[in-house]
Amino acid sequence: MSHRLGLPLFFLTVLLTAVPTFAQEAYVTAQLAGEVAVVDLGQAKVIAHIPLDGAPAGIALSPDRRTAYVTRPEGQSVAVLDLDARKVTASLAVPGGPLGICVDPQTGTVYVADWYASRVFVLAPAPEGLKQTGEIAVGKSPSGLAVTPDGRSLLVANREADSVSVVDLATARESQKIAVGQHPFGLTLSADGRRAYTANVTSNDVSVIDVAARREIGRVKTGDRPYVVALAGGRGFVTDQYSNTVTAFGLDDLKPAGTIDVEDHPEGIAAAKDGKTLYVANWGDNSLSVIDAGTLKVTGKIAVPDGPRAFGDFLR
Amino acid sequence: MRFLTMATVAALATVSFSAQAHGPSRQKVSESIEINAPADKVWKIVGNFQDGSWIPVVEKTEGKGGNEVKATRTLTLKGGATVVEELAKYDDAKKTFMYRIDKVDVKVLPVNDYSSTIEVEDAGGKTKLTWKGAFYRGYMNNDPPPDLNDEASKKAVSDLYKASLTNVKEKAEKGS
Numbered sequence: 001m002s003h004r005l006g007l008p009l010f011f012l013t014v015l016l017t018a019v020p021t022f023a024q025e026a027y028v029t030a031q032l033a034g035e036v037a038v039v040d041l042g043q044a045k046v047i048a049h050i051p052l053d054g055a056p057a058g059i060a061l062s063p064d065r066r067t068a069y070v071t072r073p074e075g076q077s078v079a080v081l082d083l084d085a086r087k088v089t090a091s092l093a094v095p096g097g098p099l100g101i102c103v104d105p106q107t108g109t110v111y112v113a114d115w116y117a118s119r120v121f122v123l124a125p126a127p128e129g130l131k132q133t134g135e136i137a138v139g140k141s142p143s144g145l146a147v148t149p150d151g152r153s154l155l156v157a158n159r160e161a162d163s164v165s166v167v168d169l170a171t172a173r174e175s176q177k178i179a180v181g182q183h184p185f186g187l188t189l190s191a192d193g194r195r196a197y198t199a200n201v202t203s204n205d206v207s208v209i210d211v212a213a214r215r216e217i218g219r220v221k222t223g224d225r226p227y228v229v230a231l232a233g234g235r236g237f238v239t240d241q242y243s244n245t246v247t248a249f250g251l252d253d254l255k256p257a258g259t260i261d262v263e264d265h266p267e268g269i270a271a272a273k274d275g276k277t278l279y280v281a282n283w284g285d286n287s288l289s290v291i292d293a294g295t296l297k298v299t300g301k302i303a304v305p306d307g308p309r310a311f312g313d314f315l316r
Numbered sequence: 317m318r319f320l321t322m323a324t325v326a327a328l329a330t331v332s333f334s335a336q337a338h339g340p341s342r343q344k345v346s347e348s349i350e351i352n353a354p355a356d357k358v359w360k361i362v363g364n365f366q367d368g369s370w371i372p373v374v375e376k377t378e379g380k381g382g383n384e385v386k387a388t389r390t391l392t393l394k395g396g397a398t399v400v401e402e403l404a405k406y407d408d409a410k411k412t413f414m415y416r417i418d419k420v421d422v423k424v425l426p427v428n429d430y431s432s433t434i435e436v437e438d439a440g441g442k443t444k445l446t447w448k449g450a451f452y453r454g455y456m457n458n459d460p461p462p463d464l465n466d467e468a469s470k471k472a473v474s475d476l477y478k479a480s481l482t483n484v485k486e487k488a489e490k491g492s
Contacts, residue, residue, distance in 0.1 A: 031341050055341040074341055076458070097458060116457055242404065242416075242431070265342075265450060283342065284450055307344070 024272055026279055026288065027068055027083070027314050029056040032307030036070060038086060039288065041272070041279070041315075044302045048086045052079055058101040059312040062108055062125070069110050069123075069130070071098040078112055080129040083316065090129025094121050100143045100187075101312055104169070106151030109133075113142035113156060120145065120156060122172065136172055138165040144187035144198070144228060144311075148211065155211070157184035157198045164198060164207075166214060176214050180207035186228025186311070188236075195251075199226035199238050206238055208254060218254045222247045228311065230278055232271035232293040237278055239266040246280060246289075248296055258296045262289040268310030281310035342429070343470050346448040347477035353488035355438040358445055359411045361484055362434055365389060365403050370487065371480045383413070397424045404431065411436035425476070426454025426469045445484060447477045 026039040029052075036056060038048035054075015061068050061083075068081040072091075078098055080090040096114035098121070103110055110123040110130060120142055122134035139158025147154050147169070154167040157180075164184060166176040181200030184207065188197045196209040199222070206229055208218035223240025226247070230237045235257055236249045244264055248257040264284025271278050271293065278291040286308060290300035351358055361370050365383050368374040368391045375394045381387025387403040400419035407413065417430040430451035437444045451473065454464035462468060 032344065057341065284344065307342075 024315055025083075026270075026310070027059060027081075027316070028268075028281055028288065028304050028308045028310045029059055029070060029314070030286075030305035030307055031055045031057055031283075031309050033305035035305055036068070036081060037305050037308070039302060039304065041277075041302075044290070044300060046302075046304060049305070050081060050086055050088060052081075052088060054079075057309045057311050058099050058112075059310065059314050060101045060103045060110065061313050061316055062103060063105050065316045067125075069101055069103065071101050071112060073097045073099050073115065078110070078123065078130060092123060092130040092132065094123075094132065099311070100145050100157075102145045102147055102154075103313075104147040104151055104154075105149055106147075111136075111145055111147070111154055113138075113145050115141055115143060115159075118142065118158070118161075120154070120167070134172055136167055136174065138167065138174055139163050139177060143185045146187055146189045146196070148189060148193040149191070150193060153211070155187055155189065155196050155209075157187040159183050159185055159201070162200075164196065164209060178209055178214055178216060180209070180216055181205050181219065185226075188229040188231060190231060190251075197229040197231075197236055197238075199228050201225050201227070201241075206236065206249070220247075220249045220254050221256065223259065227267050228269060230269040230271050232275045232278055235293065237269055237271075237291070237293070239269045239280055241265050241267060241283075244282075246278075246291065260291055260296050260298060262291075262298065263287055263301070267308070268312065268314060270310070270313065270315045272315060279315065281308040281314075283307055283309060341466070342450055342452055343466055344448070344450050345470050345473045345477065346446065347474060347481055348444055348446040349481040349485050350439065351443040351445055351485045351488050353443055354441065355411060355436050355443045358443045358484065358488050359436045361487055362436065362445070363408070363411060363413070365406065365413060365415065370484050371476070372483050373476075383408070388418070393424065397421065399424065405433075422454040422464060426464045426472055427451035428454065428456060443488070445481055447481060449473050449477070 024041045028037045034053045036050040037046045040047045054072030058071035070079045077091045077093045097116040098112045099115040100113035112121045120136045123130045124133045138156045139161030141160035142156045143159045145156040156165040164178045165174045168175040182203035183201040184198035186199040198207045206220040210217045223243030223245045225241040227239040246260040263282035266280045268281040280289040288302040368377040373393045376392040379389030391399045403415045405414040412435045414433045432449040435446040453469040
């Protein structure tokens with residue numbers, strides 16, 4: 001008997017011990033705790049703390065997903081994190097208020113928005129970590145930003161200018177400004193790069209942009225003070241900071257699909273690789289809410305350190 | 317008499333402000349106190365949005381909308397400064413409400429985008445009263461002057477909360 005059971009049991013053991021290596025991780029910028037918390041999403045708990053002062057807020061990952069770049073608005077710098085070693089390996093000083101950050105998926109070039117000005121810094125990976133290679137003029141108080149999958153355009157939400165700048169990356173110059181709702185903060189691109197979504201903080205809506213046509217094609221009502229949009233299963237999900245909710249809407253019909261109660265001051269939101277689960281950082285409650293993208297139900301809550309913002313690409 | 321001392325106000329005279337909405341890192345403050353009185357009694361003192369008299373520096377509360385969401389009130393402080401506030405959530409059964417400051421001079425309270433929550437919880441016949449706030453510092457740009465930086469803003473809010481909670485404790489424990 002024991003011999004016959006031995007083989008399946010062996011495979012079962014291998015399967016179980018292998019699971020953690022496939023589980024996704026979240027890298028949560030805990031702004032008030034002064035760290036990036038590593039969350040094992042399979043175990044639903046924080047498994048490591050990477051200390052980082054300077055009020056870490058924005059995060060973006062390299063194309064190979066091994067490096068994280070984290071903005072430190074109060075430390076006026078961008079930190080480079082080795083995600084496998086779970087260590088800060090370098091930091092580059094940048095002026096102003098570095099907050100929003102993104103990575104060009106083709107080249108690995110890092111773009112950082114200066115919240116206090118009207119510019120985006122261009123940073124290139126280098127042996128020493130990062131080096132600044134340029135600066136691009138955009139609208140006032142740039143915040144969320146993203147590069148299209150083809151690497152041709154950088155889109156920047158200009159919070160105080162109620163617009164999105166389109167930067168032609170071949171010339172590294174702004175080629176267009178697209179008018180959107182009031183005070184766009186987070187900016188999210190669809191996987192194919194054809195649509196962009198901004199969360200408009202003071203008009204309480206989402207602007208839907210046709211990227212190729214360079215214009216806004218729709219508006220979706222949200223809760224109070226929307227922060228940023230995530231996309232999963234044919235729907236958009238936007239965190240409403242003041243309502244303590246996530247508003248879901250259909251990406252085809254742009255109609256409301258439901259409102260999900262989360263915790264105090266929800267901010268960063270991202271969808272897991274399988275497109276079935278969303279994670280929301282609740283700044284006030286010090287937690288991540290886990291949302292089922294299909295049923296629109298909260299299925300769990302993970303405690304994280306103080307002041308989680310997770311503004312950007314924080315899952316891998 | 318304001319939320320802050322006059323010395324702080326004098327130091328602010330030379331500060332100029334940009335049109336920015338706020339700085340990049342929101343702060344939080346939470347203060348609690350245990351009160352030897354039933355939760356119902358404490359809720360009677362703090363639970364009416366149209367009566368801010370439990371906050372020591374408040375001289376007068378004027379408002380409209382009662383305890384309904386979007387109700388407003390204007391607190392007039394001793395010395396004449398005013399604070400305009402709006403009710404965002406109110407739950408009589410859970411004895412909690414949340415409101416925002418719509419308008420306050422940073423000379424009165426050095427905060428921006430301020431929201432706060434009052435919670436009254438039963439603690440075995442006694443009461444745990446909590447006041448929590450979320451806000452950005454008084455100065456909305458880099459290199460804030462000492463009186464408008466994160467620490468000063470947190471201290472001003474924390475001092476206000478502590479003085480108010482102590483005042484409620486004294487009122488509630490005094491009887492009647």
